[in-house]
Amino acid sequence: xxxxxxxxxxLDQWPAKIxxxxxxxxxxxxxxxxxxGEKNITVPVRLITDTTLVPAENWTTRVKxxxxxxxxxxxxxxxxxxxxxxxxxxxxxxxxxxxPVQIRRRGNAADLENLEIVADPMMLRLRLERRVIKTVPxxxxxxxxxxxxxxxxxxxxxxxxxxxxxxxxxxxxLKYVETEPIDLRGKTDNFTxxxxxxxxxxxxxxxxxxxxxxxxxxxxSLQTMTFPSLQPQIVGLIPGLEVxxxxxxxxxxxxxxxxxxxxLEADKVHVEADLTxxxxxxxxxxxxxxxxxxxxxxxxxxxxAVINLILEKKP
Numbered sequence: 001x002x003x004x005x006x007x008x009x010x011l012d013q014w015p016a017k018i019x020x021x022x023x024x025x026x027x028x029x030x031x032x033x034x035x036x037g038e039k040n041i042t043v044p045v046r047l048i049t050d051t052t053l054v055p056a057e058n059w060t061t062r063v064k065x066x067x068x069x070x071x072x073x074x075x076x077x078x079x080x081x082x083x084x085x086x087x088x089x090x091x092x093x094x095x096x097x098x099x100p101v102q103i104r105r106r107g108n109a110a111d112l113e114n115l116e117i118v119a120d121p122m123m124l125r126l127r128l129e130r131r132v133i134k135t136v137p138x139x140x141x142x143x144x145x146x147x148x149x150x151x152x153x154x155x156x157x158x159x160x161x162x163x164x165x166x167x168x169x170x171x172x173x174l175k176y177v178e179t180e181p182i183d184l185r186g187k188t189d190n191f192t193x194x195x196x197x198x199x200x201x202x203x204x205x206x207x208x209x210x211x212x213x214x215x216x217x218x219x220x221s222l223q224t225m226t227f228p229s230l231q232p233q234i235v236g237l238i239p240g241l242e243v244x245x246x247x248x249x250x251x252x253x254x255x256x257x258x259x260x261x262x263x264l265e266a267d268k269v270h271v272e273a274d275l276t277x278x279x280x281x282x283x284x285x286x287x288x289x290x291x292x293x294x295x296x297x298x299x300x301x302x303x304x305a306v307i308n309l310i311l312e313k314k315p
Contacts, residue, residue: 236276
């Protein structure tokens, strides 16, 4: 028969034994903690709904995931292998609903069994409305100024109408869609540009495409005006000479802005026949015609540009 173990022997040097056990436990937990880690990532939420319903208000499109587990498994984990899903497919009418954020693992993440994944938020609240599809006009936006003396004279959009889909209430208020701004700075020639459409709401979408082509027509902003019969004035004639036959009228065509040409009368356009270089009697050939114009107005042409005159001595 075995002798009973004396209690006295068990309790012998008990402080040292307790310290040894505590040290062993601490070492175990330290090694355990040292092999664990934590990782935070943010992933998009994939929304599943009845095909007739769509979100009717801005919602949490991304969630924060806290992932805990062995460091070697965390290192082997790729963010794209984890998906967050909110499933509202069992809701069939308009209203406000809640659904849990489900975490689904793909690829290598499916085999990492020791990972704990917590989503923040864990529940998604969402107001759903009936999906509405309609076609609305496209209105281009223009910004900046063309080159000096040029302007946009017209434009064409292709397609001129676009299909938009979204929640019922917002779609009832949608009358047209604008393009992103089209910069006209420095433009002088006709142009074709492909631009994106702007909705200013993440709740709306373009199921058939989100861009259009805009064709712009540029033209000079200057206008022309013609005075068909202006009488040249004689200038530069030396004393003692005279012009026997007054010069015939000339036609003057000018160019300027609408403002500069508005109300411009013939008496503001001065035409001169310059005889400065002719100093004796006889025929003055190719006498230049000079035109003096008000500010902001340019000469396009004068017809004829030179004339012939007869000079005689004064009696």
